[in-house]
Each structure stands twice: as structure tokens, then as C-alpha cells.
Amino acid sequence: MAGFYFFLAIVSVMFTWAAIVQARRVYWLAPLYFLAAWLAGELALIHLIWQIGLTALLAFSGLLGEPLAQIGLGLFALSWLGLVYLHVQAMDSPRVLGLALRRGLGEGYRNxxxxxxxxxxxxxxxxxxxxxxxxxxxxxxxxxxxxxxxxxxxxxxxxxxxxxxxxxxxxxxxxxxxxxxxxxxxxxxxxxxxxxxxxxxxxxxxxxxxxxxxxxxxxxxxxxxxxxxxxxxxxxxxxxxxxxxxxxxxxxxxxxxxxxxxxxxxxxxxxxxxxxxxxxxxxxxxxxxxxxxxxxxxxxxxxxxxxxxxxxxxxxxxxxxxxxxxxxxxxxxxxxxxxxxxxxxxxxxxxxxxxxxxxxxxxxxxxxxxxxxxxxxxxxxxxxxxxxxxxxxxxxxxxxxxxxxxxxxxxxxx
CATH class of the missing domain: 3.40.50.1820 (Alpha/Beta hydrolase fold, catalytic domain)
Structure with missing residues (x-):
């Protein structure tokens, strides 16, 4: 179980990193890179919830004391910071969208x-x-x-x-x-x-x-x-x-x-x-x-x-x-x-x-x-x-x- 937790931590960090970084010259990896970034970026808080839930389950089971699980916990912590950043970034969307509409349509477009x-x-x-x-x-x-x-x-x-x-x-x-x-x-x-x-x-x-x-x-x-x-x-x-x-x-x-x-x-x-x-x-x-x-x-x-x-x-x-x-x-x-x-x-x-x-x-x-x-x-x-x-x-x-x-x-x- 500790090994599986460690594996999931690596995958989670990779997905979160893909969503944060604008890496476009990835050639034949583009479809896989897109899929990882897309799922992490749009479902950031959902990923955060299941990752914390899994960690809590392992802690309750006493498995977090194993060295491999502790390394996994450190990786998950990095993922959590990134997922919070992605969620906050998405929450800023109405400011960007509102500014776009005001610039294009005029300040009083809603009127x-x-x-x-x-x-x-x-x-x-x-x-x-x-x-x-x-x-x-x-x-x-x-x-x-x-x-x-x-x-x-x-x-x-x-x-x-x-x-x-x-x-x-x-x-x-x-x-x-x-x-x-x-x-x-x-x-x-x-x-x-x-x-x-x-x-x-x-x-x-x-x-x-x-x-x-x-x-x-x-x-x-x-x-x-x-x-x-x-x-x-x-x-x-x-x-x-x-x-x-x-x-x-x-x-x-x-x-x-x-x-x-x-x-x-x-x-x-x-x-x-x-x-x-x-x-x-x-x-x-x-x-x-x-x-x-x-x-x-x-x-x-x-x-x-x-x-x-x-x-x-x-x-x-x-x-x-x-x-x-x-x-x-x-x-x-x-x-x-x-x-x-x-x-x-x-x-x-x-x-x-x-x-x-x-x-x-x-x-x-x-x-x-x-x-x-x-x-x-x-x-x-x-x-x-x-x-x-x-x-x-x-x-x-x-x-x-x-x-x-x-x-x-x-x-x-x-």
C-alpha cells in the first residue's frame, strides 16, 4: 500500500506540474501532456479532496510511518500546493472575462x-x-x-x-x-x-x-x-x-x-x-x-x-x-x-x-x-x-x- 501511495504521489505531482507549466513544444507527447494538464487544471479541488482523503486513510491505518509513504506524503504536499494555486487561478476567471467584455463591448454593456x-x-x-x-x-x-x-x-x-x-x-x-x-x-x-x-x-x-x-x-x-x-x-x-x-x-x-x-x-x-x-x-x-x-x-x-x-x-x-x-x-x-x-x-x-x-x-x-x-x-x-x-x-x-x-x-x- 505504501508503494501504491508513493506511485500515486508521483503521478499527481506530474499532473499538477503539467497544468501549471506552459510547455507546448512537447512533440509526440502533446496528447498525453494535454490530458494530464486538462484534468488537473479543471478538476484541481476535486484532486485535492481525494488526495487528502487518501492520505488521511493511510494515516488512520498507521501506514504513513513507512519511509516510502513518507516520501509520497512529501510529494503529495507539493501537489496540494500546486492544486490550490490552480484553483485560485480558476477563481480569477470572472475578473479576466469581465475585463474582456468591458474592453470589447464597452463599460456599460450590461445596461x-x-x-x-x-x-x-x-x-x-x-x-x-x-x-x-x-x-x-x-x-x-x-x-x-x-x-x-x-x-x-x-x-x-x-x-x-x-x-x-x-x-x-x-x-x-x-x-x-x-x-x-x-x-x-x-x-x-x-x-x-x-x-x-x-x-x-x-x-x-x-x-x-x-x-x-x-x-x-x-x-x-x-x-x-x-x-x-x-x-x-x-x-x-x-x-x-x-x-x-x-x-x-x-x-x-x-x-x-x-x-x-x-x-x-x-x-x-x-x-x-x-x-x-x-x-x-x-x-x-x-x-x-x-x-x-x-x-x-x-x-x-x-x-x-x-x-x-x-x-x-x-x-x-x-x-x-x-x-x-x-x-x-x-x-x-x-x-x-x-x-x-x-x-x-x-x-x-x-x-x-x-x-x-x-x-x-x-x-x-x-x-x-x-x-x-x-x-x-x-x-x-x-x-x-x-x-x-x-x-x-x-x-x-x-x-x-x-x-x-x-x-x-x-x-x-x-
Whole structure:
């Protein structure tokens, strides 16, 4: 038992260290490093609780007197200090998110949200939520599952989340696009905390599957996203939604696709056989997205995505079809036609480096006529908002504020 305790102490220190340190040039270790940092960073206090509980159990059993267990205790103590630091860092998220919204939208942005909607905004978080990270369902939220929006079978199906209480004027719509490197992923696996939170508060959330590589080559992925937007415009009123207001979000590959969809309204090359459909987007919240297939600023030369993009996703090299690589990059389409956007990225993202978001936001701020907010969350890893955590729940509240602000602004203009 002392040996097992010592082993767990080593693993715990390694996980905690991975979450604290911004180590990105880890090459083939990147997936393992990301997994360790992600679990430790988002579940810091939960790790602290079980580690202290295990130590107390060993102390009660009289096993902590063994030399190996005492070394393990010292290692665990280091882990505990790091986990407390990570928890405090996550608790600082509302300051970072609030500053991002005030800078992007203006100091008085909350005053633009109707008074009757203010009571639905939240500044604090519940420990009962982040202590149960995988408890997603919320009372009063209905889900319609596996509705077809295209002809690609299971990959063209969507789920609809909405409240059982109607909203005057219809529910504004949020379209969620899952991530997974354009090659894996399902509509039920990402952004559930955000979708259930919004659905409770009078939004309708639509989560989609789309065709994946290598079976399908880009631009099949964005074509499917556009098909989903067209389907929403034609059908969402049947579920109480307002087809005139569609916001979009997604993480990682979903961040890429959601930002690309937002920046290419009614773009014919991405709408084969449905060129006349209205695929405009009224607001966008991309999370930790890939914004430039070409990596034109040389952000990640040592850990390039070029090979996997060429072999699996686009299935053509940039030399063979530079136009496709260019068209598939959201950065290419940045213009004064962009909708209001709230870009969210973690400073410690191992898989998609934060400089990509910084460059994308800088281009948006220079070109767009609409407000741009950017939150760079200290210590956050890739996929941080997949389940409930301190950081996730604060981010969900900030995104809710942004979407309520964007919808209110649109409603007044309309």
C-alpha cells in the first residue's frame, strides 16, 4: 500500500506540474501532456479532496510511518500546493472575462441588456455544479434528439435543447459545432454546460454532427455547418425558435468551423446546391479555434498541423491547391462584414497555441465594424469547457452575458 501511495504521489505531482507549466513544444507527447494538464487544471479541488482523503486513510491505518509513504506524503504536499494555486487561478476567471467584455463591448454593456433579462445573469457559481462536473441535465430543459438536417445519415443529425417555457418573440438560437480535429467527435460531447444553461434561460441550442475526415474531405465539414444553418432558418420556428437570430459557437475544430461560418455568410463555394439559402450569423463565440490553415505568421513551425491537414482533412497539399487552404482559413475572410464576436482561448493551450487567437483577434479588431471581445484565460488548456469546473462555469456566465447583449442589440436595431 505504501508503494501504491508513493506511485500515486508521483503521478499527481506530474499532473499538477503539467497544468501549471506552459510547455507546448512537447512533440509526440502533446496528447498525453494535454490530458494530464486538462484534468488537473479543471478538476484541481476535486484532486485535492481525494488526495487528502487518501492520505488521511493511510494515516488512520498507521501506514504513513513507512519511509516510502513518507516520501509520497512529501510529494503529495507539493501537489496540494500546486492544486490550490490552480484553483485560485480558476477563481480569477470572472475578473479576466469581465475585463474582456468591458474592453470589447464597452463599460456599460450590461445596461444594454433588458432589465427583465438581468435576473437571469449570474455573477457567482455554485459549488454543487463544479463538484459534480459531469451532471449536465437541468430541470425544465427538453431535448429533441437525432433530427436529420441533411442526407449524410448520422453525420447530418442534430439535437435541440430548449426550455419548456415559451419566450416572447421566440427563442434566439445558438448553434453548437463540436470539435475533434475534424476527424472525431459527436454532438453530445461538447458545450453541454453552456447549452443547458442557456436553454434554462430562454435560448434554443442546436448541436450538430457533421461529416468527418478522412472519410470526407474539407470543405464537407463547413458545407454541413451551412446546411444546418439553412435547416434552422427553415424549421426552428416549429420548436419555438426565432429563425431570424442565430448565433454560433464551437471549440477547437468547432471553433474553426463556427468562426468560418460566421465570416462567410452566403458564400457560394461552401453552399453547393443551396446557394440561395440565408446562412448569415448574428453573433459568434469561437473557443480555442484554428484560424489559419496556412500558419502564415509562422506560429507553430515546430509542431505544424500541415501534414495532418494535407493528408487527412483537406486531402491535398497547400502547393497543389492553395486556394482551398486559403478559403478554409477564417483569417482569410476577416472583413467589415463580421458579426459581433467573443473569442475565448486558454493561455496554456497545448494543441492550438494562443498566439493564433491573438492574431485572429487583432485582424478582427482592425477590420470589423462590430464589437470584438477577447478573453485569454490564464492557465486554461484546450477543451477546458467540456465539463463543469470553476473556470467552465464562470465562462458560461460570461458567454451568456455576451449573447444576451448581442441579442438585445440586434433586437433594438431590428
Amino acid at each position: 444594454e441588456i433588458p432589465t427583465e433579462r438581468h435576473k437571469l445573469l449570474e455573477d457567482g457559481i455554485s459549488a454543487g455544479s463544479w463538484l459534480k462536473p459531469f451532471a449536465m441535465k437541468r430541470r425544465g430543459v427538453r431535448v429533441h434528439s437525432h433530427l436529420a438536417y441533411g442526407d449524410a445519415g448520422d453525420r447530418n443529425r442534430l439535437d435541440i435543447y430548449h426550455s419548456d417555457q415559451p419566450r416572447e418573440g421566440g427563442f434566439p438560437v445558438l448553434l453548437q459545432v463540436h470539435g475533434g480535429g475534424w476527424m472525431i467527435g459527436e454532438k453530445e460531447q461538447q458545450a453541454l454546460p453552456l447549452m443547458y444553461h442557456l436553454a434554462e434561460r430562454g435560448w434554443i441550442c442546436v448541436a450538430i454532427n457533421y461529416r468527418l475526415s478522412p472519410k470526407a474531405a474539407f470543405p464537407a465539414h463547413i458545407v454541413d455547418v451551412k446546411k444546418a444553418i439553412a435547416w434552422i432558418r427553415e424549421n426552428i420556428a416549429e420548436y419555438g425558435g426565432n429563425p431570424d437570430y442565430i448565433a454560433i459557437t464551437g471549440g477547437s475544430a468547432g471553433g474553426h468551423l463556427s468562426s468560418l461560418a460566421a465570416l462567410t455568410p452566403n458564400y457560394a463555394p461552401f453552399q453547393p446546391d443551396f446557394e440561395d439559402a440565408d446562412t448569415s450569423i448574428q453573433a459568434a463565440v469561437p473557443f480555442y479555434g484554428v484560424y489559419d490553415f496556412l500558419d502564415r505568421d509562422g506560429i507553430r513551425p515546430e509542431m505544424s498541423m500541415e501534414k495532418i491537414l494535407a493528408d487527412k482533412v483537406l486531402q491535398v497539399s497547400r502547393e497543389e491547391n492553395p486556394e482551398l487552404w486559403e478559403a478554409g482559413s477564417p483569417l482569410t475572410h476577416v472583413s467589415d462584414n463580421a458579426p459581433p464576436m467573443f473569442v475565448v482561448h486558454g493561455s496554456h493551450d497545448t494543441l492550438v497555441w494562443v498566439e493564433e487567437a491573438q492574431n485572429f483577434v487583432a485582424a478582427l479588431e482592425q477590420a470589423s465594424k462590430e464589437p470584438v471581445a477577447y478573453a485569454e484565460l490564464p492557465g486554461a488548456q484546450h477543451a477546458f469547457e467540456v465539463f463543469h469546473s470553476v473556470r467552465t462555469d464562470h465562462t458560461v456566465h460570461a458567454v451568456t452575458e455576451f449573447l444576451e447583449w448581442a441579442h438585445a442589440r440586434w433586437d433594438r436595431a431590428d
